[in-house]
Amino acid sequence: MVHAFLIHTLRAPNTEDTGLCRVLYSCVFGAEKSPDDPRPHGAERDRLLRKEQILAVARQVESMCRLQQQASGRPPMDLQPQSSDEQVPLHEAPRGAFRLAAENPFQEPRTVVWLGVLSLGFALVLDAHENLLLAEGTLRLLTRLLLDHLRLLAPSTSLLLRADRIEGILTRFLPHGQLLFLNDQFVQVLEKEFSAAWPR
Amino acid sequence: MFSAGAESLLHQAREIQDEELKKFCSRISKLLQAEDLGPDTLDSLQRLFLIVSATKYSRRLEKTCVDLLQATLGLSACPEQLQVLCAAILREMSPSDSLSLAWDHTQNSRQLSLVASVLLAQGDRNEEVRAVGQGVLRALESRQPEGPSLRHLLPVMAKVVVLSPGTLQEDQATLLSKRLVDWLRYASLQQGLPHSGSFFSTPRARQPGPITEVDGAVATDFFTVLSTGHRFTEDQWLNVQAFSMLRAWLLHSGPEGPGTLDTDDRSEQEGSTLSVISATSSASRLLPPRERLREVAFEYCQRLIEQSNRRALRKGDSDLQKACLVEAVLVLDVLCRQDPSFLYRSLSCLKALHGRVRVDPASVRVLLPLAHFFLSHGEAAAVDSEAVYQHLFTRIPAEQFHSPMLAFEFIQFCRDNLHLFSGHLSTLRLSFPNLFKFLAWNSPPLTSEFVALLPALVDAGTAQEMLHALLDLPCLTAVLDLQLRSAPAASERPLWDTSLRAPSCLEAFRDPQFQALFQYLLRPKASGATERLAPLHQLLQPMAGCARVAQCAQAVPTLLQAFFSAVTQVADGSLINQLALLLLGRSDSLYPAPGYTARVHSVLSSQFLALCTLKPSLVVELARDLLEFLGSVNGLCSRASLVTSVVWAIGEYLSVTYDRRCTVEQINKFFEALEALLFEVTQCRPSADLPRCPPQVVTVLMTTLTKLASRSQDLIPRASLLLSKMRTLAQSPATSSTHSKEGAEAIRTRATELLTLLKMPSVAQFVLTPSTEVCSPRYHRDANTALPLALRTVSRLVEREAGLLPG
Numbered sequence A: 001m002v003h004a005f006l007i008h009t010l011r012a013p014n015t016e017d018t019g020l021c022r023v024l025y026s027c028v029f030g031a032e033k034s035p036d037d038p039r040p041h042g043a044e045r046d047r048l049l050r051k052e053q054i055l056a057v058a059r060q061v062e063s064m065c066r067l068q069q070q071a072s073g074r075p076p077m078d079l080q081p082q083s084s085d086e087q088v089p090l091h092e093a094p095r096g097a098f099r100l101a102a103e104n105p106f107q108e109p110r111t112v113v114w115l116g117v118l119s120l121g122f123a124l125v126l127d128a129h130e131n132l133l134l135a136e137g138t139l140r141l142l143t144r145l146l147l148d149h150l151r152l153l154a155p156s157t158s159l160l161l162r163a164d165r166i167e168g169i170l171t172r173f174l175p176h177g178q179l180l181f182l183n184d185q186f187v188q189v190l191e192k193e194f195s196a197a198w199p200r
Numbered sequence B: 001m002f003s004a005g006a007e008s009l010l011h012q013a014r015e016i017q018d019e020e021l022k023k024f025c026s027r028i029s030k031l032l033q034a035e036d037l038g039p040d041t042l043d044s045l046q047r048l049f050l051i052v053s054a055t056k057y058s059r060r061l062e063k064t065c066v067d068l069l070q071a072t073l074g075l076s077a078c079p080e081q082l083q084v085l086c087a088a089i090l091r092e093m094s095p096s097d098s099l100s101l102a103w104d105h106t107q108n109s110r111q112l113s114l115v116a117s118v119l120l121a122q123g124d125r126n127e128e129v130r131a132v133g134q135g136v137l138r139a140l141e142s143r144q145p146e147g148p149s150l151r152h153l154l155p156v157m158a159k160v161v162v163l164s165p166g167t168l169q170e171d172q173a174t175l176l177s178k179r180l181v182d183w184l185r186y187a188s189l190q191q192g193l194p195h196s197g198s199f200f201s202t203p204r205a206r207q208p209g210p211i212t213e214v215d216g217a218v219a220t221d222f223f224t225v226l227s228t229g230h231r232f233t234e235d236q237w238l239n240v241q242a243f244s245m246l247r248a249w250l251l252h253s254g255p256e257g258p259g260t261l262d263t264d265d266r267s268e269q270e271g272s273t274l275s276v277i278s279a280t281s282s283a284s285r286l287l288p289p290r291e292r293l294r295e296v297a298f299e300y301c302q303r304l305i306e307q308s309n310r311r312a313l314r315k316g317d318s319d320l321q322k323a324c325l326v327e328a329v330l331v332l333d334v335l336c337r338q339d340p341s342f343l344y345r346s347l348s349c350l351k352a353l354h355g356r357v358r359v360d361p362a363s364v365r366v367l368l369p370l371a372h373f374f375l376s377h378g379e380a381a382a383v384d385s386e387a388v389y390q391h392l393f394t395r396i397p398a399e400q401f402h403s404p405m406l407a408f409e410f411i412q413f414c415r416d417n418l419h420l421f422s423g424h425l426s427t428l429r430l431s432f433p434n435l436f437k438f439l440a441w442n443s444p445p446l447t448s449e450f451v452a453l454l455p456a457l458v459d460a461g462t463a464q465e466m467l468h469a470l471l472d473l474p475c476l477t478a479v480l481d482l483q484l485r486s487a488p489a490a491s492e493r494p495l496w497d498t499s500l501r502a503p504s505c506l507e508a509f510r511d512p513q514f515q516a517l518f519q520y521l522l523r524p525k526a527s528g529a530t531e532r533l534a535p536l537h538q539l540l541q542p543m544a545g546c547a548r549v550a551q552c553a554q555a556v557p558t559l560l561q562a563f564f565s566a567v568t569q570v571a572d573g574s575l576i577n578q579l580a581l582l583l584l585g586r587s588d589s590l591y592p593a594p595g596y597t598a599r600v601h602s603v604l605s606s607q608f609l610a611l612c613t614l615k616p617s618l619v620v621e622l623a624r625d626l627l628e629f630l631g632s633v634n635g636l637c638s639r640a641s642l643v644t645s646v647v648w649a650i651g652e653y654l655s656v657t658y659d660r661r662c663t664v665e666q667i668n669k670f671f672e673a674l675e676a677l678l679f680e681v682t683q684c685r686p687s688a689d690l691p692r693c694p695p696q697v698v699t700v701l702m703t704t705l706t707k708l709a710s711r712s713q714d715l716i717p718r719a720s721l722l723l724s725k726m727r728t729l730a731q732s733p734a735t736s737s738t739h740s741k742e743g744a745e746a747i748r749t750r751a752t753e754l755l756t757l758l759k760m761p762s763v764a765q766f767v768l769t770p771s772t773e774v775c776s777p778r779y780h781r782d783a784n785t786a787l788p789l790a791l792r793t794v795s796r797l798v799e800r801e802a803g804l805l806p807g
Helices: A043-072 A132-149 A163-173 A184-197 B004-015 B018-033 B039-054 B063-074 B080-093 B109-120 B128-142 B154-163 B170-185 B234-244 B246-252 B266-275 B289-307 B315-338 B340-357 B361-376 B385-394 B396-400 B404-416 B422-430 B432-441 B443-457 B463-471 B473-486 B503-510 B512-521 B534-539 B541-545 B547-570 B573-586 B596-614 B623-631 B636-653 B664-683 B695-711 B713-731 B733-737 B741-758 B761-768 B787-802
Strands: A002-009 A023-028 A095-100 A110-117 A120-127
Touching (some): A002 A043, A002 A132, A043 A095, A043 A110, A043 A120, A043 B443, A095 A132, A095 B404, A120 A132, A132 A163, A132 A184, A132 B315, A132 B404, A163 A184, A163 B039, B004 B039, B039 B080, B063 B080, B063 B109, B080 B109, B109 B128, B109 B154, B128 B154, B128 B170, B154 B234, B154 B246, B170 B246, B170 B289, B234 B246, B246 B315, B289 B315, B289 B340, B315 B340, B315 B361, B340 B361, B361 B396, B361 B404, B385 B396, B385 B422, B396 B404, B404 B432, B422 B443, B432 B443, B432 B463, B432 B473, B432 B547, B443 B547, B463 B473, B463 B547, B473 B503, B473 B512, B473 B534, B503 B512, B503 B541, B534 B541, B541 B547, B547 B573, B573 B596, B573 B623, B596 B636, B623 B636, B623 B664, B636 B695, B664 B713, B695 B741, B695 B761, B713 B741, B741 B761, B741 B787
Antiparallel strands (some): A002 A023, A002 A120, A095 A110
């Protein structure tokens, strides 16, 4: 099962570092049990920990993506696509996986599967022994849906004030973090349902 | 896209003041109270979501606002967008003590699902997980078997079971198992009806057609996730969800805990599996629910394996087929662990699958769970697992090292199955050159994995070959790149570094003169022999600028540390000697990547000292080689750290205390060699090519010479002469060009202290060559007995006494 899904910024690899890696959206499905800590921990502290865990993942994904881009010798990612109709070939987008050890930052060991498209990174934080082929496929599907339905390729759209759409997509395609075996037709039907509930 | 506008929006959301937030909240409260569910509310809620989620510190929202958000979730006639946002805001605030959401049976299942998402985010402080689980079960029980929207609730159940296994009671788990059986096995084989036919459509047009397979043929057997149609019925949706959660359910739904056997006498069945033919399908209807679920799961997996053989018409379906294969193998593995009677039937099916998959490069990732299955059930299965591993470790890494996901999964497979490898550990260990290909190509994500894996790979027999391989890892990266360039596979995009052109390297790669060396580097198994790859270092130098090579070069020091800490556990005396020699020998024969040599030297010098600490007599045993090393050091300053370590080790361990075979001649020979080295160092003038020699080299040489002199007291006059010359030199103006002021000062001080010490030979011997009783581990860490402090104390004593003593 998926523990968390996040979208964050990716800065171009070969340019000057200005600013920080920002988490634009994150959704944690269920919560880790609080560690066995004798000190009473407030709800606020748990929330802070959760946010920092997500940020740690985002930073690590960003550096992995940057290193992969550099290693493949591709030019730095275009921050603006050529046109808003251009299909981004997701099968060729930089992607990868890495393991997070226990206590670093999550209590349990977890695996992260990530995908980088233009200047956005999409990542799934999974339990340790998940079906990675399914996770990869699901991540590609989510990315495609988000790019299409939020029209992220158009120059001035941002996803910051469109969380309802992201939530709508997640409730259908990754309900409560459950990875679904959806064949193409199921995906089409679900997508039609979503478009009906969220008219463009 | 992340523009400046978005950045400022985030900034605003974070910086909003409490007063302003309060006003905003009351505005939202008014809108929600008035049940105004239009675009204004939507817009405000979106902003509120951003405000709450943008910062990691908690935001205090007004109580009325929070209560109204919770109430809106329960409204029956509210657009989904608003309810989804309310749930998201409450979830982003969690965990929070100010929420009072509760499970309410009167709500529809979509709302219940949203409520569950908020409750589960609370972190189980008040047993929320259990409450949600019970709530879902009640909802499942209270509805008709073909209820309209159970599919919103099933994923909640899956999450509850994973978060808190054993939260369900036996009878509840049994009930759900029964329902899962129905959904998995008896879903309808007709397509769903369209939501509403139009007035004009004929009855025939509204007939749903049959479900089809992914290649377009009509479905031949029961419905699975690989069955398609244009519209789907509710039970078909539940079929998809049931399979998606099947593995987690099988693992976590038992009250005893994940994956344990149901009854104690199952273990006896392990031996008799091969002769047991399990009950046929018709008889299995009489099985208790949990066993029935396993039987149905088995049939489902078999069907998926058969369906995956079909050629899918769409790419998405073809990808799904592979994911289904992986899942089917994983589920079969769980089933066989829980009930060994499945083993016989699974094996025939999986062996056939293995035969299909191993010749299809696109399905290579399915090989890993298959190999895991054969490993786990190997003995009972009498499978020729050796052949499976040979194929896995010999061909796959060499051909597919460039796929980042496969590389990650392959190494995970190695790490996770170490405990199962027992009989085949040698296969794993001998395949390290192939495994290193994954590492060389994908070093950033795999470095930490290899650091964890190295202790299992390291073996006394292959240790030296492995050390050479690690030192040449950046070379391997370069050669893999050349291999891809010279034989491009038919893929959409070039896999090599397209920003770098290296025509000379490519030519060298194809040159028959160097074939043997390149083939050696690309070997799939440990060969037992080492080749000097120095000619390749020069040939491949143009590729040092390649980013991938540089990334690999950065990872090597970490890997060397891990290697040495592993190898010292298994190395005997002679291997330690060999490693020490290897270390010294390779220090001037490293791939010329920028910064690589310096970093590797730093690691090698600390590891040399570690080896000496482990086996102090190595200094005496390798005396001749060390002398040769010191004599042949040209460009001393480029290997300063290593030379410092070697010299220090000589000073420390070349004594009878550590090895009775240490002779006076040896001490004298070393003294002469070090004396010559010291002269060389002090004569060399820094120039554009030669780096400045660090003063540590000078001080360590002086200290070592003094130590040797204290052991062979005939050398004391020579040593004293040398030291006073050094002191004079350090004070002279000529030295200021070679050393910094602090450096010259350090040299002068040390020379003085050592000279003072040599005036009292017996004290010198005690201080500089302490016997083993004195030399407890605390010796170097205890500030009271550290050598510099001892030297200073003695110096002060002597100076005070000097006034009283004659001459």
